[in-house]
Amino acid sequence: MNFTGAFTPDHLKFLLEGFLVTLQVASIAIVFSFIIAAVIGIIRYAKIPVLAQILGVLVELIRNLPLLLIIFFIHFALPEVGIKFSIIMSAIIALTIFESAMLSEVIRSGLTSIHKGQIEAGRSSGLSYIQTLWHIVLPQALRRMVPPIVSQFISLLKDTSLAVVISLPELMHNANVINNQPGGDKFVMPIFILVALMYFIVNYTLSIIARRLELKTT
Amino acid sequence: MFKRKKRILSILLLAFTAVFMLTACGDKKDEESTGNDSKGKDALQTIKDNDKIVFGVKNDTNLFGLKNPSTGDIEGFDIDIAKEIAKSILGDASKAEFKEVTSKTRIPMLQNGDINAIVATMTITDERKKEVDFSDVYFKAGQALLVKKGSSIKSIDDITKKTKVIAVKGSTSTQNIREKAPEAQVLEFENYAEAFTALKAGKGDTLTTDNSILYGMADEDSNYNVVGDLFTDEPYGIAVKKGNTELVEAINKALTEMKDSGRYDEIYKQWIKLN
Amino acid sequence: MLDFTILTNNWDMYVEGFKNTLLTSLLALIGSFLFGTLLAVFRIAPIKSLNWIGTIYVEFFRNIPLLIIAFTLYAGFPTLGIELDGFQAGTIALIIYTSAFISEAVRAGILSVHKGQTEAARSSGLTYIETMRYVVLPQAIKIVIPPLGNQFINLVKNSSILSVIAAGELMYQADLISARTYVVFDVYIIVALFYLVITLPLSYGVNYLEKRLAKSN
Structure with missing residues (x-):
């Protein structure tokens, strides 16, 4: 192991650049995932005929496939049928597809957890179904969902490392580039330990935030 | 309760805008299409229209294509050859752009238009000729x-x-x-x-x-x-998407120019130290 | 539309990958169940230092990507003189990672067993370990089965990561087939079907168990 050779300013800067890409891709993906998941979650909760069933099947399929396969497929297989994205777009799309399927279940169960009595109360006080959903169910469900959404973001940060298979210049990729230098085998352990710590610090902080929010909402 | 709802919403909104701003300034504009799937148009024309040529190169192969973490650039024999080709076709070596490929991903990336040409220690074989078009041999390996x-x-x-x-x-x-x-x-x-x-x-x-x-x-x-003796011939070629004859010709012309001018030998000596 | 000659021509490779995916997932499930249970017991044992070890382990490995554990074992450990092949490194990485999640599930299961029972067992003369072994764990297991099923699904999906360290599982075989046939789309659609053959029934099973458990409570 060669810590001084591994942790040169150039290498550290290169790793930070990679981490920034990881954070960016994960952040964009969580925003889109949340929006899409909310739509899917509401449609399935409201049991809108046909659409709810189709989405149910899709969610079930995606949840049961490896993310690595989805990333690789989006970037390398879809172009065979004429659909083409850049590396960063492929990563964002693949992560969004996968995470929104996961998140839609969180949102659906958040909605289901709101007591039926409240809905009936809302309806009987003259609100329409949509109004009840918007003013009574959603705000409460949303508050309950914040902690699981933060957890999902932690998963996303970890999962972004899989985009290494399509050469997205994120943290794992940049770590490998450093290790591939001539004589880089002496850097492998120090670099991997540092990279693990980088993920840990950010994710652990997020998980503490999630726990705080959980305590507040219950 | 109403206040809390508002607060949570505003926190979420703030987070979203922060993220978008972060990505908006950090996100490098991702490439336009490398073309060559538009009907009838040779990739060479697309390259000239875009005024850049995108090469798929290795990032982990010492001497041929190795990424330098200090500069973020990829360096090696393949890179220098590619730059010469860009110079010949577009008049400027800096119009060569590089994308990282592996043996596994290079043909799919060429087919899906991520790259215009592969310069990545790629051996010319009959089987591969069915999938891509090759230039003349630019490096003889075994x-x-x-x-x-x-x-x-x-x-x-x-x-x-x-x-x-x-x-x-x-x-x-x-x-x-x-x-x-x-x-x-x-x-x-x-x-x-x-x-x-x-x-x-x-x-x-x-x-x-x-x-x-x-x-x-x-x-x-x-x-x-x-x-041991070399037990196979591994002639390296530059691969382009099938049917782009004009691009192949332009690359071959660049290779000939390089060899005639002595630039090829310079690059060769710089990287390949066969004992 | 789908070219099934890809499947028939490469049947042996797909089956080989299927077997390896199942094998590594099963080994990792057993390993991480045992290790995860140990960690859970550590976390609730009445000994502070054990609590700390358990907590640090779980928090650390839950918050880093599986890929980095796999790379470290596979590419990093050899530089320290510890050699593991892709399958071994990958399976151990899966165990290290999944144990952290399973220990949380087991811990929740243990905590759900009523405190009164533990106290009764202790006061009837059983040691702490005996109480765990004969009274608490058997009851906790029932509650833990559905989350274990979920972890098994995750293991099957996560084992695809082993393809980057040459472990010979489904995704790795697909990479090889794709490199030889120059076909991407069909090769990976077929490999997706292989994954679904394992994960979909499991997912239905877990759903069923969860519903039954919810009813019995």
Whole structure:
């Protein structure tokens, strides 16, 4: 192991650049995932005929496939049928597809957890179904969902490392580039330990935030 | 309750805008199409229209294409050849753009238009000719064996069914070793760096691929050397998407110019130190 | 539309990958169940230092990507003189990672067993370990089965990561087939079907168990 050779300013800067890409891709993906998941979650909760069933099947399929396969497929297989994205777009799309399927279940169960009595109360006080959903169910469900959404973001940060298979210049990729230098085998352990710590610090902080929010909402 | 709802919403909104701003300034505008799937138009025309040419190159192959973490640039023989081609076609070496490929991803990336041409230690084979069009040979390599100094393996004849041979996924060397030494156990790795690490870790007895790459490894760690005669011809070619004859011609012209001017020999001597 | 000759021509490779995916997932499930249970017991044992070890382990490994554990074992450990092949490194990485999640599930299961029972067992003369072994764990297991099923699904999906360290599982075989046939789309659609053959029934099973458990409570 060669810590001084591994942790040169150039290498550290290169790793930070990679981490920034990881954070960016994960952040964009969580925003889109949340929006899409909310739509899917509401449609399935409201049991809108046909659409709810189709989405149910899709969610079930995606949840049961490896993310690595989805990333690789989006970037390398879809172009065979004429659909083409850049590396960063492929990563964002693949992560969004996968995470929104996961998140839609969180949102659906958040909605289901709101007591039926409240809905009936809302309806009987003259609100329409949509109004009840918007003013009574959603705000409460949303508050309950914040902690699981933060957890999902932690998963996303970890999962972004899989985009290494399509050469997205994120943290794992940049770590490998450093290790591939001539004589880089002496850097492998120090670099991997540092990279693990980088993920840990950010994710652990997020998980503490999630726990705080959980305590507040219950 | 109403206040809290508002607060949560505003926190979420703030987070979203922060993220968008972060990405808006950080996100490098991703490439326009590299074309060459638009009907009837040769990739050469697209390259000229975009005023840039995108090459798929290795990022982990010492001497041919290796990414330098200090600069973020990829350096090597393949890179310099590609720059010369850009200079010949577009008049400026800096109009060459590089994208990282592996043996596994280079053909899909060419087919899906991520790159205009592959300059990535790629051997011309009949099988590959069905998928892509090749330029003239730009580097003559051959398959050899890399072993730890003092190994009992001196040539391909010393490979027995107990020998574990390390190779790289999707490369011709994998197929060749299965033909020339069918009794050997072949272990396939993602890339050359991993393969060499595996050899150093004792996961196999010998690593086989093109001698050019093996010399790069021996150059890196003097405990290893290249043994045996070349048991295959591995002529490297530059691959472009099928049907782009004009682009192939332009690349061939660039190669001839390079060889005539002596620039090719300069690049060769700079990178390839065959003993 | 789908070219099934890809499947028939490469049947042996797909089956080989299927077997390896199942094998590594099963080994990792057993390993991480045992190790995860140990960690859970550590976390609730009445000994502070054990609590800390358990907590640090779980928090650390839950918050880093599986890929980095796999790379470290596979590419990093050899530089320390510890050699593991892709399958071994990958399976151990899966165990290290999944144990952290399973220990949380087991811990929740243990905590759900009523405190009164533990106290009763202790006061009837059983040691702490005996109480765990004969009273608490057997009851906790029932509650833990559905989350274990979910972790098994995750293991099957996560084992695809082993393809980057040459472990010979489904995704790795697909990479090889794709490199030889120059076909991407069909090769990976077929490999997706292989994954679904394992994960979909499991997912239905877990759903069923969860519903039954919810009813019985």
